[in-house]
Amino acid sequence: MKSYKIDGTHEVIFSRDMTIAELLDTDYHLLSILERLGIELPFGDMTVGQMCDRYGMSSALFLQICRIYATSDEEVSTDELRTEDLTTLIKFLRSSHHYYLDVILPRIEAGIESVLQYCDLRQQLLLRRFYTDYEAEVREHLQYEDDTMFPYLEALVSGKQPEPEMIEHYLDNHTDICEKIDDMKSIIIKYLPERCSIHQRCDLLYDVYAMREDLARHTLLETDLMAPLALMAHKR
Template structure:
């Protein structure tokens, strides 16, 4: 792999001058961001800045989202963003919702069914109940964002002040990142030996990916979306 410039904490320095292929080479997990932003392959030797111009997106915001995923201890600087970036943040979060509902949850459901082929009726009922409860919590969490939080943000961007503020909405917003732990424990500790290890691992990989991605999703909401919305609320109240 190519050697990339790093900061004092040994983290790769992402810049708008990097070629998009270099960005992906530095961390292939960032491919999922391109997928959600509907950035089409092939993109040749285009730079991050050129790609963002082509897709009408702020390079600063794009790189900030990339760093949220690539750097565990990254602290976004929202002061460097513009109010107009809020629409792109909402668009990205909505794309993530579709990714969870149309790709990740179905993959987990398929993995659960494969695991259940080796289980007796009692074990199957327990695991299926835990999965269905988890999937329902994820759907409810995403629905709350789609039906309450995002419309609130869009209303603000259209210049309308709301009766409630972002802090009120987020106070009633549950954290689902750790809800997957019960399923993981069952798969790792309690299923019969007749359940093949590779089948369990396939399911576990998807469960870990879902948990980690949801944690990044939550970080974007808490560290980017929420402070920017609160600032816009204050501006409209002046």
């Protein structure tokens, strides 16, 4: 069984037999996965396999999501997954959308508003417009998935056979919403006035980095797990 590097040094094997406590000790950020899947603590000494059985989800899918979020390894495999796993995956992706729209984006917006007082008028207009444009782009991207892509996949799982070209069109037109957040990060690091509080600047950057990192993993789930499973379902 393959081991994965955590923080570049510590190696861990993700398995059904590890306890939830052991899983979270590898990377506390994995708490967000439990939250997005509606999984409640505490677990005592329950194993990953027992937890997945209780919640009716595939441990192979759950562990694959954990590997993507806890390691830098981008080798994603669907070998142990089934088309039925799309149901749990869609639930996770939808919950991630709520996190972006209802939690992290409002925090970033509040952080930007807190630093604008230190900026001149030109900087204020630039940063506010940049954020507004980025938020609109993210909302449009996520709304398409919520309103079009996910219902299409749910129909597929239920046994219907919608147009197979849909998933290919999705992949061909799947935009990268990480690029602009990199630009926002650069603006905050390089161009905010020195009189801007270091605490406010760092708090804002923590949120920007967190969203950038989460979006990158979210994209990997969509392109390397969701899309292959959808294509697999079409071939049933």
